[in-house]
Amino acid sequence: MLNDIQLPDVEVSRQHAQIEFVKSEYWITDLESANGTYLNGTQVPRARISVGDLIRVGDTELLFETGALQLLVLDGPDKGQRFAIETESVVIGRDTACEMRLTDVEASRRHAEIRCEDGRYFLIDAGSVNGTYRMGQRVREPTPLAPGDYITVGNTLLAFGTELDLAQQAESLAPRDFSGTMEPLTPADMVHYRDFAEISEDRWQKQFDYNDRAVARRRFRKGDVICREGDYGSTAFYILSGKVQMTISSPIRRAKKLRAKNESRGWFGFLRPNTSQLSAETDFMDDESQAERSIPIDAPSDLKFGDPMVLLDSGDLFGEMTCMDFYPRSATAIALEDCVLLEMMRNVLELLKKAKSFKAKLERSYRERALFEQLRNVREFADLPNEYIDQLRSRVELRSFDPGEVIFEQDTVGSSVFMVRIGFVQVVQHCAGGDVVLGYVSRGQIFGEMSVLTGGNHMAACRAIDHVEVVEIKKEDFEAVINRLPRLRAKLKANAERRRESNRVRLQMIPEIPIEQFVQQGLPVAQNTLMIDLDRCTRCDECVHACASAHDDGITRLLRDGLRFQNYLVASSCRHCSDPQCMIGCPVGSIRRRDTLEVIIEDWCIGCELCSKNCPYGNIEMHLFDVAKLEHLYEGQKPKIIDVDDPKRPGKKRAMLKRAVTCDLCVGLPEPTCVYACPHDAAMRVNPAEFFSRRLAVTVAPQATSFGSTD
């Protein structure tokens, strides 16, 4: 260990004494030195010290001084600003009356206070909108401050401490972005790690022959960002030492629908615009949301919806999906203390996962930390008592599948229920007209339960889209649990029957439409498209204007352009496909399908654009939201911001936030606004298979079908 203070005194031992700051007090501890440590002339093994105390080590006398405490803005609009704490109370905020005034629009007028009581400093939130954070934890009551602490106020990151503390913190923050020092490792280095002891140097050497920089040791200082949500990458991280916090900085906002069914609209409710608005309130939950819902991320634990932060410790692995399948990073990882991590490429990760002991360690960690929560969060298990969940947890098996591998085939007897741990599973049904994708299952969702419940064969096949790891619950274990809960069994069975019936109805429609072009346009998989009867439409664009008016960002979700089928225009608006390819790969599972089969994008979208790129019809758009207007939603988080030119202030930039948006069918209203606002009865929301099945089969010969694209 290196000394912070080196003394050229032969009477001083190599490691003589240690000064530490404990609970707002300074203490000196003698490190079993040869000549002892003296405080104000008295030899002490350990003692509290104050400013002005005289410390003697060997022949050297030291006067203890802490230096004036300061606040330094490390990041934010006032970066570099310093403020000396000379009074008993320092208020931080935007108000001119504040001792420390910030220009950060995310900070409240009176945001936080630092108060000195009995020589100890406390951080107090002054009722701010976005909250005050100390070391990433929200401050809800007076919290003791220690030199070296970070304070987050809006978008401003402050450091608290003496000149020396601040200099160290500024240094640690200087290389914030992926700045962890990188030391490429060799096979000889790898065998020294106990966790990987099972892998011989020869096996490591083979991997390094492919890529001699396949793994590196990286050191991160406290506060460093290891990876950011939404960024693309190809590596996974294994924590050797230190703590890492994973979070999504996406504001936890809900699209509060004023048009919600249960909301009283009053006498003049009809005058109120039926828009949706972004809200930080959690009082509104849509019919399928659950208060305890978790956000799946690419880490051993998921994020809780109300508190999207998880702490990872040494021995944890994160970034597996990014590494194996090149999905965007699902969350931002920040070093909570000085950390050492191994950053590895896919071949190294694959090798590690083949090592039995390492795999067992990962599985053990997963079982202990995430499995219970994931099982708990399965909607079908919502009514299951905890002891039953525990029982299931102890009996499940973890299995892996390669991309394309079949997990089970259609028409085979169901012997297990599966829950996805990593990756995406495609549910596909073979029928006379070809394969029909019924859906995709992602992390935390179950499949295969229908045949187990009903006792029949699997009505669809399931195959791995990418590298998939699943939790397998054997039929007998599953039945042992649910048989003891007849009401749950009845409920699950009813759900299964309902889904089976809806699949059957949907599949029945497809053979009735034998037209090749219809299939080529992807209309059989569309469930709810905006059709415009061009014979009626005067191209007045009232539907587009109405759609824009119905959203508080003023941006339309539909474009009166697209493919044509006969005299119908299939407008560019979400089709809520039965094969929603947009759902493949969402790193945080924010795009999902409701029970009513509509595709929705949940509030915690991180703006990685994957769904937009995956949509074959270009119907998911990335919109920019003005951060300044949404400051009340972030609760002090630091979302990934894009600076764009401000059209109103030439030469200036505006901080914007990118989020995926798609048509929500004006959920909660009896009729979508675009249809409601069409004065010519030309716009309609229809299931195209159902809509065209009668028309095409009866009235139009295939060769007479008008077919074209305005693109």
Added chain:
Amino acid sequence: MIIDSGHKRWAAVTTALAVVAAALYGVTVWKTPNGPSGGSWPGLLFGIAGSSLMLFAGLLSARKQVPTWRVGRASTWLKGHIWLGMLSVPLIAFHSAFRWGGPLEIVLWIVFGVIVASGLFGLALQQFLTRMMTTGAPLETIYEQIPQVCAAMLADSDALVAGVCGPLEGLPAPAAEAAGEKKGKPKKAEPLAGSGPLKEFYLHEVRPFLSDRFSRTHRLADAPRVAATFAQVRVVLPTTLHDAIEQLQARCEERRQLALQARLHHWLHGWLFVHVPLSVALLVLGVAHAIVALRY
């Protein structure tokens, strides 16, 4: 709006109300020795009813400004606008007792007449122009984007022809750049053998047609002549150029359709430039008429 079976109920109610109003008017004529007038109670009632219907018709524009308000479907409002607006004609006629009145009233009559006529004209156009656009311009795009689409098409065509015929001399700078004549960089593509006539044809026939100034008298503006012209060009040019010729032909067809779309769009919406401002004027004049009539 297409007038179809969905309008039956509106037509029936409007006709019934018109018949009732006519009967009332007949009774008024019969009971009034000197004939009815706008200032009599029946006349005033007809006037108020007619004005109210006109006001309702005028509210359609206001309704469109708030598309998210759930105050009735826009199509219902439009149907009401059409039918109740038409019902206002006999009511106003009964109000005036079929007399022109003073100068203000004459102006009112003229404005009202033009509004009704322009409305019916627009309605009539909508019965067939929308279908005409659907069938005649399957490659239509969003109207506001037509200039951009045309510009992109022109730039693509310049690049296409420059690729097979060599640099196109005499183009404006942006077009030349698009065609590959970047400053300081020699054109890489060598002209294909026998491509000279294609270049001439493009510069003198196709390019002017694709440009902003669309001419309906241009020979490429006529679909059958387009096919014939390009067939001739194909005959005289080597097969190596046929692919480029087909692409040019497709673009000419698209340009022709976009021009047709623009033309039909003007017809579909142009009448509103008469109908809407005059409607506002009518409401203002109507108020003036009411004040003048009641006060004097």
